[in-house]
Amino acid sequence: MWAFVVVFCALVLIYWWKNFARIPGPNFPNGPLGLPLIGYVPVFTEKNILVGLDKAHDQYGEVMSVNLGPSPRMVIIGDYQVLKEVFKEESSTFRPVEMNWGNAYFRSGNGYDSRGLLFSQGQEWTEQRRFALRRLRDFGMGKSSMEELIQEEIRQLCQKLDKQLNQPLKVDLTYNLSVVNALWTVITGSRLSLDDPKLIELVVKIDELMEMSGNVNLVQMFPWTRHIIPELSGWNKSKEIMYGLINFVAKDIKEHQDNFEANKEMLQENPNDFIDAFLAKIQESPESSSFHGQLGINNLKAGLLDLLFAGIETTSTALCWSTLYMIKYPDIQRKVQNEIFKYVGKSRPVNLDDKPNLPFTEAVIQEVLRITCIGPLGIPHCAQTDIKVGNLWIPQGTSIMPNLHRITRNPAAFPEPNNFKPERFLDSQGKYCKIESNIPFSIGKRDCLGKSLALAELFLFFASLMQRYSFKSVHDDLSRVDLEPKVNFTQAPQPFDVIISKLE
Numbered sequence: 001m002w003a004f005v006v007v008f009c010a011l012v013l014i015y016w017w018k019n020f021a022r023i024p025g026p027n028f029p030n031g032p033l034g035l036p037l038i039g040y041v042p043v044f045t046e047k048n049i050l051v052g053l054d055k056a057h058d059q060y061g062e063v064m065s066v067n068l069g070p071s072p073r074m075v076i077i078g079d080y081q082v083l084k085e086v087f088k089e090e091s092s093t094f095r096p097v098e099m100n101w102g103n104a105y106f107r108s109g110n111g112y113d114s115r116g117l118l119f120s121q122g123q124e125w126t127e128q129r130r131f132a133l134r135r136l137r138d139f140g141m142g143k144s145s146m147e148e149l150i151q152e153e154i155r156q157l158c159q160k161l162d163k164q165l166n167q168p169l170k171v172d173l174t175y176n177l178s179v180v181n182a183l184w185t186v187i188t189g190s191r192l193s194l195d196d197p198k199l200i201e202l203v204v205k206i207d208e209l210m211e212m213s214g215n216v217n218l219v220q221m222f223p224w225t226r227h228i229i230p231e232l233s234g235w236n237k238s239k240e241i242m243y244g245l246i247n248f249v250a251k252d253i254k255e256h257q258d259n260f261e262a263n264k265e266m267l268q269e270n271p272n273d274f275i276d277a278f279l280a281k282i283q284e285s286p287e288s289s290s291f292h293g294q295l296g297i298n299n300l301k302a303g304l305l306d307l308l309f310a311g312i313e314t315t316s317t318a319l320c321w322s323t324l325y326m327i328k329y330p331d332i333q334r335k336v337q338n339e340i341f342k343y344v345g346k347s348r349p350v351n352l353d354d355k356p357n358l359p360f361t362e363a364v365i366q367e368v369l370r371i372t373c374i375g376p377l378g379i380p381h382c383a384q385t386d387i388k389v390g391n392l393w394i395p396q397g398t399s400i401m402p403n404l405h406r407i408t409r410n411p412a413a414f415p416e417p418n419n420f421k422p423e424r425f426l427d428s429q430g431k432y433c434k435i436e437s438n439i440p441f442s443i444g445k446r447d448c449l450g451k452s453l454a455l456a457e458l459f460l461f462f463a464s465l466m467q468r469y470s471f472k473s474v475h476d477d478l479s480r481v482d483l484e485p486k487v488n489f490t491q492a493p494q495p496f497d498v499i500i501s502k503l504e
Contacts (some may be wrong), residue, residue, distance in 0.1 A: 023065070027393035029075055031060050034067030043068060048487035050376055050405050053078075057406055063392060069221040071098060074380065074399035078406030080413070080437035085389040086400065087381070087444025094121045096382040096399040101223050106242045107305075108298035115295070116302025117449065118309070118379060124290040128299055131291070132307070133449055135277045136186065146186070147352055150457055153182045154349070154464045156194055161469065161500055168474050168497040172320050176203045179316040179457060180308065187304060188252050189273030202248055206312050209241045210489055249304045253297070275300070307450070313490050314374060314441075314454045315461070321372045322365065322462050324493045325420060327473040328481040332422065333466070336361050337503070340467045346503075350463040352456060359432035361463050363425035365455075366432075369440040371420055374490050376405035378442045402442055405491075413437045472499045 023030060034040040042052035043066075053076060056064055062079035074096075077083045086092055100119060103109035107116050114120050117128055157178040161169075177194045180203055185191045192199040218225045218233035226235035256275040260267050264283075271277040278291075278300045285291035290299055326333040343357040344350050355362060380401045387394040394400060409417040413435060414424060427433040441448040448454070465471075473481050474497045485491040 023073070024395055025393055027388075027391050028073075028395070029061070029063045029065045029392065031065035031073065031076075032056050037070045039067035039069045039071070048485075050487060050491075053403060054406065057403070062406065071399070074401055075394055076401050076403050078403035078410075080407050080410070080439070082389060082392065083402050083407065083439075084443055086387060086392075086394070087402070087442075087446070089387050090445070091384040091387055092381045092400060093125065093445050094382045094384045095119050096380050098399075099380065102238075103302075105239070106246065107302040114302065115290075115299045117306040120290075120299075120302075124299075127290045128303060129449055131278070131281060132303060135274055136450070136453065138277070146453070146456070147460070149185055150182055150460050151349055151351075152191070153178045154461060156181075157461075158464075158468060160194055162502070164500070166499060166501055168499060170495060170497060171323060171500075172316070172493075172495070173200075173203065175319045175461075176207065176312055176316040178461070179319070180206075180312050182457065183307065183311040183453075185273075187274045187307065188256075189276070202245070202308070203312065205241055205245050205248070206308060209238075209245070210309070210313055245305060245308075246301060249301055249308075253300060253304075275304075278303075310448060310450050311454075314448065314450065315457045317374050317490060317492050318365075318369060318372070318454075318458050319461055320493050321374075322368050322458075323465075323471055323498060324481070324483065324496055325364075325368055326466075326471050327498055328478060328483060329420060330472070330478075332364060332420075333471065336364055336463075336466045337470075340463060344463075344467065346467065350460060350467055352460065354463070355459060356432075358463065359426060359430060360422065361466070362432045362459070363422040365458055365462060366425045366435075366438060367420060367422040369458075370408045370414065370438050371418075372485065372491055372493075373405045373408045373440050374492075375440065375442070375448075376403070376487070376491055378402045378404055379446075381446065404439060404442060407437055407439060410437065468503060470501045470503055472501065474499060 032040050038044070040052065040056065042055050043049050044052070046052040046055065053066070056066060057076075057078050063075065063077050063082050065073040065075050067073055077086060095114070097112050100109055100114050101111050103114035103119055104111040107114040107119060109115065109119075113124075115124075117125070117132060120128055157174065160174060174194070177199055181192055181194065181199060184199070184202075218229070219235045219238065222233075225233040230236045253275060256279060260276060260279045267276050268280045268283060271280050278296070281291045282293070282296035282300075285296060287293075290296065326336070339358055339360050340350065344354050350358075378401070380399045383394045383396055383398045383400060385396050408414065411417050425433055425435060425438075439447075441451040441454070475481060482494050482496065484494060486494050
């Protein structure tokens with residue numbers, strides 16, 4: 001009996017070593033040895049995964065390999081130049097197969113692939129991303145029509161804030177509602193009230209999902225536990241939230257389909273919004289296209305979910321961080337306000353054309369994006385074929401994770417990286433100066449497709465709020481303002497209160 005147990009354990013260890021633990025070749029990045037099933041232990045024992053990965057980077061270098069959970073070694077890249085070269089490769093645009101099991105339930109996948117924008121790959125991803133970029137531009141991204149839409153959301157947000165002045169206030173939900181509403185208007189053609197239960201429900205569900213996605217639970221590490229202990233593993237809760245969101249977007253799609261059928265000739269030529277444009281594309285697409293028939297509808301559902309996730313977890317979270325940093329550093333807040341008053345004044349709204357005249361405001365935004373790095377590890381990629389960059393070798397099938405947090409905290413590019421210093425983005429003449437390795441939206445062919453929209457929204461929201469209000473901490477002692485992030489799938493601020501007063 002004992003001999004059998006020893007032999008069995010030895011075989012398991014050999015299998016683990018061969019398939020998970022060993023370094024597969026001489027030019028493959030080195031890294032720590034993880035434990036069977038668990039992987040690299042400091043990911044779980046340190047304050048958060050970023051601290052755990054920093055420890056490994058300090059020992060093994062900016063490009064390393066680790067086991068995260070019961071998975072083969074993945075390559076973690078915390079070097080800007082290496083990441084830039086690797087993510088240039090078409091082969092690196094794919095997603096790890098092990099990430100796609102859940103998409104069989106939520107994104108019409110088969111367990112190995114997915115519909116939509118975030119997890120699709122190959123020709124399907126190319127088609128869907130190209131269409132989304134083009135149509136978002138058509139319906140406003142980078143145009144005056146989008147700016148007008150954002151300005152309307154800002155007006156509605158200010159009306160809401162005006163009713164809550166001079167008292168402790170949590171702004172995260174309010175910001176989320178405003179930012180998502182702007183995107184929802186582009187997608188569906190209809191604007192919702194910030195007090196609309198439908199909008200509030202949508203935002204709350206997305207927040208819950210992001211919270212769950214960032215917390216390590218059994219079903220993420222061991223997907224098979226969903227069949228045995230669905231409640232304890234977190235699977236039931238994930239399904240409840242995701243199916244709620246899917247039903248939410250499906251209802252709007254059905255309403256658009258009915259209207260499209262009744263007005264097909266007109267909407268085929270002049271779609272009112274993103275969904276109409278997608279339905280028109282479905283009508284004209286051949287069977288070989290990812291837009292054809294039911295496959296097209298499935299891509300529309302998944303794509304809308306992806307756009308909403310990306311929208312709420314970039315701009316609104318960055319806006320919360322900006323508010324928190326302004327109450328932590330009131331002198332910087334005043335400097336932003338003085339710049340806006342000097343070049344824009346108080347009587348008219350800030351617009352995108354003002355950006356070149358507001359270099360310090362732009363520098364503050366970029367420093368907030370850098371130091372908070374909202375999506376610190378992005379979404380893993382996978383090498384479809386062997387990738388060789390210099391002496392680095394990444395074999396086919398290897399998962400690749402960008403450590404954007406590490407890159408945006410690199411002291412060689414950002415001296416005193418843990419200090420909030422907006423002036424690092426200004427040149428000697430005080431003009432805004434871009435730093436190439438500040439890549440909170442990732443880099444390469446799969447960078448954030450909504451980056452332009454997010455930056456435009458963030459500038460307009462932030463500058464408009466600075467022009468109208470003063471933001472103050474509820475603590476007289478500003479050392480009590482907590483800048484420690486809540487690290488989930490994203491880095492968000494801990495819940496905080498702020499006192500808002502109107503500037504005269």
